[in-house]
Amino acid sequence: MKLSLPAGLVRQSLAGHSWLGVLTGALMYLICLSGTIAVFYQELERWEQPQIAESLGYDAATLERAYAQVPASDITHHMFISLPTEEIPRTSISTEKTGWFVNTDGSLGQEVKHEWTHLIINLHLYLHLPETFGLILVGVLGALLCGLIVSGILAHPRIFKDAFALRLGGSRLLEQADIHNRLSVWSLPFQLMIAITGAFFGLAQLMVLLLSYVYTDGDTEALMARVYGAEPKLEQAAQPLAIGKALAAMKTIAPGATPFYITVEEADVPEKRFMIVGAEHPGRLIYAEQYRFDSAGNYLDNVGFSDGETGQQAIFSVYRLHFGHFASFSVKVLYGVLGLAMTIVCVTGFNIWLARRKxxxxxxxxxxxxxxxxxxxxxxxxxxxxxxxxxxxxxxxxxxxxxxxxxxxxxxxxxxxxxxxxxxxxxxxxxxxxxxxxxxxxxxxxxxxxxxxxxxxxxxxxxxxxxxxxxxxxxxxxxxxxxxxxxx
Structure with a gap:
């Protein structure tokens, strides 16, 4: 296949493609390399603490006892309970500052320590910069990657026709160009998907600001409430958290879904406290549907990521699509291979610029x-x-x-x-x-x-x-x- 394009457009596309690649090459390399590793973050978290006992079984009463043992001084605005899954068969309770694995008797076990895995993830998401600035920068780089992909196609009219041309061992320029172009073609759909979803992650905050003026007269909180659900207005007495009752109700509310986390919102304000049970829906790309319960375990509502507006469902599907956390482990391996290909494309692109200087x-x-x-x-x-x-x-x-x-x-x-x-x-x-x-x-x-x-x-x-x-x-x-x- 050969694209028939005006020579002037090809030259301009090549120049734009080259300069975009040069200006973003180093940061794109770090993002692609760390992203390739981050696909396997669940395995790396377990690898960092191999001594932790693993099991898919858990008891709701045990969770309640463990939650009650968290020191009052450690309670933060949000609390998190991770339920065991096939990917991470461990139960833990975490604050916004620290976390503990839960022992079978309901006592708090060893502290959760995944700092090296988080170092990799934070490199991919923020480039270790302040989170807001870093996330926006990575989002901008995702948008620029979209431009690189489009300009790369326009700059090489024979790119699909020469999909299997690979000249190794000769001229450095030809060798690097062939590796760069071949890997780009073979992984083109994957690269475009990663670029679009990556841009979405990074630029979501800016999009919220802009869309709020379109839909909610500039009220960002109102827009977030429409997408992620407004916080329930509760009037309740302080009481122990009825985790067991909420989990038991899930079997009736969503019998086909599998709960894998619980977030306690307003955890430091018992009168306003409520629970979000995140449940995976088999066969769906959404990260989870969120089912909300009050402190007594009474069901309130669900947010709508599984059955709400199309936009809501799409937003909560971006994560699994970007990191390959759907279907079987073989999908992760495929993402790893394609992510490595993207990393090589970043390196060879800069190598081409170096070789052309002679x-x-x-x-x-x-x-x-x-x-x-x-x-x-x-x-x-x-x-x-x-x-x-x-x-x-x-x-x-x-x-x-x-x-x-x-x-x-x-x-x-x-x-x-x-x-x-x-x-x-x-x-x-x-x-x-x-x-x-x-x-x-x-x-x-x-x-x-x-x-x-x-x-x-x-x-x-x-x-x-x-x-x-x-x-x-x-x-x-x-x-x-x-x-x-x-x-x-």
Missing amino acids: HRDHWNNLWAGFVWGTVPALALSGIAQVIFGTAATAVLWIGIAAATALAQWWNDERLAKQRFEFAATGSIVVLIVAYTVKFGAAAFSSLALTVNATLAAIAITFAYAATRRGRLISASRSTPADLSEGRT
């Missing part, structure tokens, strides 16, 4: 350090957080900064790539070994073994790539006329 300078060094140094920096942050319990956000960014500085000092991007590949191998191996030593027998549970085996496979891949790159560097130095930078 000279090298500090940009070549800094890009090599940034891209290839991020992986060992992530592994080091995992060691700091999971093994030693040290806040690891600074470790990650210091590691990335150090990698770019080292690459500039070495002034040889081929050598920098090789050294960072070895660094990735070593840091991942250290993480696996230290994890096994720290958690002992728990490190050999099926989930922990699966994650560690995946990490080991990644380490082996980097070791192979580094060894191969070393041979090519040696060959190019001994016979520079026969082997160019494009082969490394």
